[in-house]
Amino acid sequence: MPEVIVTTRSGEQQAIPFTPGTTLMQAITEGGIYELQALCGGVCSCATCHVHIDAGHSAELPTVSEDEDGLLAGSEHRSERSRLSCQIRLTDALDGLRVTIAAEDE
Amino acid sequence: MSATDLTGKDYFTDLSLLLDPYEYFRQMYARGPVSPMGSADSLLVTGFAEAVEVLRNNRDFSSAIATTGAGQPLTFVPEGPDISTQLDAFYEQLGPMNLLVNYDGMPHARLRAIASQLFTPTRLKATHDFMHEFAAQLVRESVQKGGCEIVNEIATPFVTLVVAEILGVPPGDREKFRAVIDAAPPPGNMNRDDAREDSEPQMSPLEYMGLFFFEYLSDRRDNPRDDLLTQLALATYPDGELPDLLEMVKLSGFLFGAGQDTSAKLISNAMRRIAEDPVLQEQLRADYTLIPPMLEEVLRLEGSTKATWRIARRDTKIGDMEIPAGTRLTVALAAANRDPRRWENPEEFRIGRPRIQEHLGFGRGVHTCAGAPLARLEVAAILRHFLEQTTQISLNAEKHGPPGNRKLEYEPSYIIRGLANLHLELRA
Structure with a gap:
């Protein structure tokens, strides 16, 4: 099974297997990492599933939509590698993707 | 004098719990954040942390019974440490009532992928003008009359029109849908007499609307065209497969229906609070940016969904508590939203609570209400027009009695928290 490697806010790493077709947000929360709040449930209306994508894999990621960009703009922790994990649908090509949960906005 | 013990009451049928379900939840919470319901074969989850844990653990807790609840016995006897096979058969029995809200696992993830693209910020921005024009017009007519019954005269037609317009339902059919929804019992109906065995089987609103939606989507x-029905008709699953048309028919009917009662009731729950609190009313008139945070506090204290249901798919746990497969859980969102371990002075209405957005008014986890962004916008829009166009909003004492001794009637539903009617006096 393909997997993503997730680094939590405290620096712990966890490999989470995923079924292609689910979102990165679903994989992370179903993997038991509950610090990713994902309050809106994946409808692109909050920014509480914010992650930083580690180097690599950027070519395989879907582009950032205007809506996602607008929501990320409201985060004080945005970086060039910021994404909303609910907007990344996982495929086999993303096996081994490494992400870090973004710090929480106040 | 101690309060009457409510813990033995049947949450699913006892109409005396409608006026203040929160007192029942408080008493049940005192027995433990997860405790057996006196009269139903279900655990009641009243603790915030416990409710979040259950709602987020969609692997072990199935949504198969999300809307049917736990007032009636299960149609099967759970056997063994994993009831997945029995749940498959249960899903078959649900037939046309097997909706997105009931799905688990990959079938849910696939359909949710489509539903989650419907109410994006861009799509909602495009609704701004017509939503505000219609809200302004409805409120203007009410203010000219000096008052209104907000539930049926304003809130319901408003949310119906908004969702119909976004979906692209032709104007001529909207009233037909409204009539069928109005004539049917509310979701989570507590009046079992309504389902008399000798009466003709009635077509449910979802089945009735399904006939129309099948035509639209085909x-x-x-x-x-440029509407949501087109988006639904052409949507594909993440793997590129075009969904069966019937699946999209069920989804459209569900979106139309689900957006009605809950949003309309939220408008009236918020308005009751505004009408009964002149200080809050002035505060909001002086600063309209307080409307959204006020609405979040209404969602916490009096959201329109009181509870949702789960069934343990396999032997599992909540915290350290063992939960055998087949256990039903009544997840009381309204109780979790008043859990004193989570909320300081939970009964107090306070705008601007820290981390208020974490309330469970729209649920949590993969089944979090996909229409929440629309609900927030439309409720805020109509409240704003009421505040803009009036100098005073109050309850009609002839209909509801004097302040301090109000008479309010709530819909007989174990799911929905909503007034049957709310008569307002409006001063321009």
């Missing part, structure tokens, strides 16, 4: 596949 047409949109051939003749695309």
Whole structure:
């Protein structure tokens, strides 16, 4: 099974297997990492599933939509590698993707 | 004098719990954040942390019974440490009532992928003008009359029109849908007498609307337009497969229906609070940016969904508590939203609570209400027009009695928290 490697806010790493077709947000929360709040449930209306994508894999990621960009703009922790994990649908090509949960906005 | 013990009451049928379900939840919470319901074969989850844990653990807790609840015995006897096979058979029995809200696992993830693209910020921005124009017009007519009954005269037609307009339901059919929804018992009906065995089987609103939605969606596949029905007709699952048309028919009918009661009741729950609190009313008139945070506090204290249901798919746990497969859970969102371990002075209405957005008014986890962004916008829009166009909003004492001794009637539903009617006096 393909997997993503997730680094939590405290620096712990966890490999989470995923079924292609689910979102990165679903994989992370179903993997038991509950610090990713994902309050809106994946409808692109909050920014509480914010992650930083580690180097690599950027070519395989879907582009950032205007809506996602607008929501990320409201985060004080945005970086060039910021994404909303609910907007990344996982495929086999993303096996081994490494992400870090973004710090929480106040 | 101690309060009457409510813990033995049947949450699913006892109409005396409608006026203040929160007192029942408080008493049940005192027995433990997860405790057996006196009269139903279900655990009641009243603790915030416990409710979040259950709602987020969609692997072990199935949504198969999300809307049917736990007032009636299960149609099967759970056997063994994993009831997945029995749940498959249960899903078959649900037939046309097997909706997105009931799905688990990959079938849910696939359909949710489509539903989650419907109410994006861009799509909602495009609704701003017509939503505000219609809200302004409805409120203007009410203010000219000096008052209104907000539930049926304003809130319901408003949310119906908004969702119909976004979906692209033709104007001529909207009233037909409204009539069928109005004539049917509310979701989570507590009046079991309504389901008399000798009466003719009635077509449910979802089945009735399904006939229309089948036509719309078939047409949109051939003749695309700029509406949500077209988006639904042409949507594909993440793997590129085109969904069966019937799946999209069920989804559209569900979106139309689900957006009605809950949003309309939220408008009236918020308005009751505004009408009964002149200080809050002035505060909001002086600063309209307080409307959204006020609405979040209404969602916490009096959201329109009181509870949702789960069934343990396999032997599992909540915290350290063992939960055998087949256990039903009544997840009381309204109780979790008043859990004193989570909320300081939970009964107090306070705008601007820290981390208020974490309330469970729209649920949590993969089944979090996909229409929440729309609900927030439309409720805020109509409240704003009421505040803008009036100098005073109050309850009609002839209909509801004097302040301090109000008479309010709530819909007989174990799911929905909503007034049957709310008569307002409006001063320009």
